[in-house]
Amino acid sequence: MSYSQTALSSFEENAQDSSLTIFYRLSHYENYTDTIYPNKTFEKLTIAFEDIDSINVPFDVVITLARGRRPIISNTYSTTKKINFPTSNIRYGDRLIIFSKFKKNGVLDSLANQIYIIPKPLLDDEKRLEYRRLRDSTLVARNHVLAMKYYQSHFEKLKEPQENLTEKDKKKINKIYSRLKLPYGKKKKIGNYKLIDKTEIRNIHWVEYLSILFKDSLAVQHYDAFPNTMIWDKFNQNGVIDEYYLRNPTLKYFPVVGVTYQQAQQYCIWRANMENHILRKRNIDKDYEVIVHYRLPTEEEWEYAAKKYNLNKKSKENVAEMTSEKGIAKGGSFAHTLEECAADRVQIYDSPQAWLGFRCVAEVVVRKKDKE
Numbered sequence: 538m539s540y541s542q543t544a545l546s547s548f549e550e551n552a553q554d555s556s557l558t559i560f561y562r563l564s565h566y567e568n569y570t571d572t573i574y575p576n577k578t579f580e581k582l583t584i585a586f587e588d589i590d591s592i593n594v595p596f597d598v599v600i601t602l603a604r605g606r607r608p609i610i611s612n613t614y615s616t617t618k619k620i621n622f623p624t625s626n627i628r629y630g631d632r633l634i635i636f637s638k639f640k641k642n643g644v645l646d647s648l649a650n651q652i653y654i655i656p657k658p659l660l661d662d663e664k665r666l667e668y669r670r671l672r673d674s675t676l677v678a679r680n681h682v683l684a685m686k687y688y689q690s691h692f693e694k695l696k697e698p699q700e701n702l703t704e705k706d707k708k709k710i711n712k713i714y715s716r717l718k719l720p721y722g723k724k725k726k727i728g729n730y731k732l733i734d735k736t737e738i739r740n741i742h743w744v745e746y747l748s749i750l751f752k753d754s755l756a757v758q759h760y761d762a763f764p765n766t767m768i769w770d771k772f773n774q775n776g777v778i779d780e781y782y783l784r785n786p787t788l789k790y791f792p793v794v795g796v797t798y799q800q801a802q803q804y805c806i807w808r809a810n811m812e813n814h815i816l817r818k819r820n821i822d823k824d825y826e827v828i829v830h831y832r833l834p835t836e837e838e839w840e841y842a843a844k845k846y847n848l849n850k851k852s853k854e855n856v857a858e859m860t861s862e863k864g865i866a867k868g869g870s871f872a873h874t875l876e877e878c879a880a881d882r883v884q885i886y887d888s889p890q891a892w893l894g895f896r897c898v899a900e901v902v903v904r905k906k907d908k909e
Contacts, residue, residue, distance in 0.1 A: 544561055544562050544563070544569060544635075544648060544650045545559065545560075545561060545562075545569075545571045545573070545650065545652055546560040546561060546562050546587055547560045548560065548573050548575065550575050550576060550577065550579070552577065554580075554581060555577070555578075555579050555580040555581060556579055556580070556581035556582070556583065557575055557579040557581070557582050557583070557654075558582075558583045558584075558585055559573070559582070559583070559584045559585070559633075559652065560585050560587050561584055561585065561586055561587070561635065561650075562586075562587060562588050563586050563588055563589065563596065563598075563637050563639075563648065569650050569651075570632075570650070570651040570652075570653070571650070571651070571652050571653070572652070572653040572654075572655060573652060573653070573654055573655070574655050574656070574657055574660065575654070575655075575656045575657065576656070576657055577656060577657070577658065578656045578658055578659065579624065579656065580624060581621070581624065582621070582622045582623075582624045582627075582654075583619055583620065583621055583622070584600065584619070584620045584622060584633075584635070585618065585619050585620075586598075586617075586618055586619075589616075589618050595615070595616050595639060596615070596616055596637055596638065596639030597613060597614070597615050597616075597637070597638055597639070598613070598614045598615075598620070598635065598636070598637045599611060599612070599613050599614075599634075599635075599636045599637075600612055600614065600620065600622060600633060600634070600635055600636075601633070601634040601636070602622075602627065602631055602632075602633060602634075603631065603632050603633075603634055604628065604630070604631050605630075605767075609631070610622075610623060627654065628659075629655060629659045629660070629662070629663050630653070630655075631653075631654070632651050632652060632653045632654070633651065633652045633654065634649065634650075634651050635648075635649070635650050635651075635652065636648070636649045637649075684806070685802055685806075688806055689832070692828070692830040692900070692902075695828055695830075695902050695904065696900075696902055699904060699905060702905060706905050709822070709824075709825065710825065710903045710904075710905070713821060713822065713825060713827065713903045714730060714901070714903055717821075717827060717901065717903070719732070719812060719829060719899060719901070720811075720812045720815045720816070721808075721812065722734055722735070722736075723735040723736070724899060725842060725845060727838055727841050727842055727898070728838075730900060730901045730902065731838075731898065731899070731900050731901075732898070732899045732901070733834055733838060733839075733842045733896060733897070733898050733899070734896040734897050734898075734899075736792075736896065737792035737793070737855065737856060737858060737894040737895065737896045738792065738793050738801075738804065738894060738895055738896060738897065739789065739790050739791060739792060739793060740782070740783050740784070740785075740788055740789050740790070740791055740792075740793050741789040741790060742793065743764070743783065743793040743796075743804075744783065744784060744789070746762065746804060746807065747759065747762055747763070749807075749811075750762055750807075761800070762800060762803070762804075764783060764793060764794065764795030764796050764800075764889065765795040765796075765797075765889040766782070766783075766795060768794065768795045768889050768890055768891040769782070769891050771891075782794075782795075783795075792855065792856045792894035793894055794856055794889070794890065794891050794892070794893060794894050795889045795890075795891065796889055796894075796895070797888070797889050798859060798863045798864070801833060801859055801895045802832075802833065804897075805831040805832050805833065805897055806831070808831045808897065809829055809830055809831040812829050812831075813828060813829055816828075816829065823906075824905060824906055825903055825904065825905055825906060826903070826904055826906050827901065827902070827903050828901070828902045828903075828904065829899050829900070829901050830899070830900045830901075830902070831897045831898070831899055832861060832897065832898055832900070833859055833860055833861040833895060833897065833898065834858075834860055834861060834896070834897075834898045835860060835861050835862075836860050836861075836862070836865065836867060836883075838898055839858065839860055839867045839868070839880075840867065840880050840881065843867070843868065843880035844880070855868065855869075855870060855894075856868075856870045856871075856892050856893055856894040857869055857870050857873070857884040857886075857890075857892055857893050857894070858893070858894055858895050858896055859886075859893065859894075859895040864885060864886060864887060865883055865884075865885065866883070866884040866885070866886055866893055867880070867882075867883065867884070868880065868882075868884070869882065869884070870892035870893070871892060872890075872891070872892040873892070
């Protein structure tokens with residue numbers, strides 16, 4: 538196969554020794570990205586510079602195997618016709634970045650090209666996995682909806698007035714309400730027994746969440762909780778903030794972003810379970826129990842809370858926030874104009890965004906314990 542318009546000239550497979558040879562032109566001065574599809578997987582990879590004699594000047598080549606934005610292997614070679622590159626780490630979607638530089642007539646020239654290498658067996662495997670992921674994601678989404686319905690309906694039952702409460706019981710419950718402090722985070726009151734986080738959920742909170750999931754949950758639950766870091770691509774960041782945004786110590790108090798509506802809801806359930814466990818251990822009163830329920834705010838709740846703040850330029854340094862209705866966010870961010878940041882404006886989303894985060898609403902119920 539020939540690639541006449543790019544630095545990649547052609548590639549050749551040898552079934553006898555399971556090798557792949559890529560023929561590359563150093564004299565081609567246009568940066569480009571190519572994809573090749575070998576018929577079989579390979580054990581040996583050779584990169585041959587077919588026009589090295591015509592260049593006739595010393596040169597250096599840096600070849601990097603990259604996975605996403607992360608370099609896996611990077612080696613430097615000087616003035617050679619062929620390079621044998623290690624292949625044991627190559628996976629589907631990896632790419633070779635070939636950066637060459639040399640002096641010609643006293644002028645330093647450089648060329649950078651990317652080559653995705655996708656053997657057809659890996660491509661077929663990926664298609665099968667994609668079908669399986671699509672099937673599984675449909676099942677997960679269905680199960681998530683059922684779990685959220687149960688989570689909400691169970692709490693609605695707990696909110697129902699208890700029968701046969703004495704005046705002493707009612708006074709005791711009101712006293713517990715008035716003195717109650719929830720375990721984590723500063724909150725603002727937005728109604729009877731209803732509070733909203735003073736800030737968005739931050740990176741430091743999400744890292745703690747991931748850490749606990751890693752210790753106490755299935756690997757798939759831990760994996761599914763990771764934010765999507767590819768959201769930064771459209772903002773042309775410098776390759777640092779996106780890769781390390783979540784875990785960068787200097788950004789730990791920044792809002793967590795790149796999470797889906799479903800991930801935000803799962804965090805609410807997890808947070809409620811954690812805090813209810815702590816409240817049970819506190820044993821505030823042996824005859825009464827405190828139950829906290831976390832969820833995303835409604836539009837009305839968010840607007841009510843927003844009235845506590847003045848709209849100014851600092852609003853653009855924050856993020857828009859999810860509401861309880863999927864696809865609807867309130868507030869603005871660095872990606873919006875100041876007018877779009879107004880509390881009565883709505884932002885629409887259909888996927889994780891670099892400008893989108895969330896905060897939680899806590900509903901609290903104090904109940905007299907049922908006699909066993």
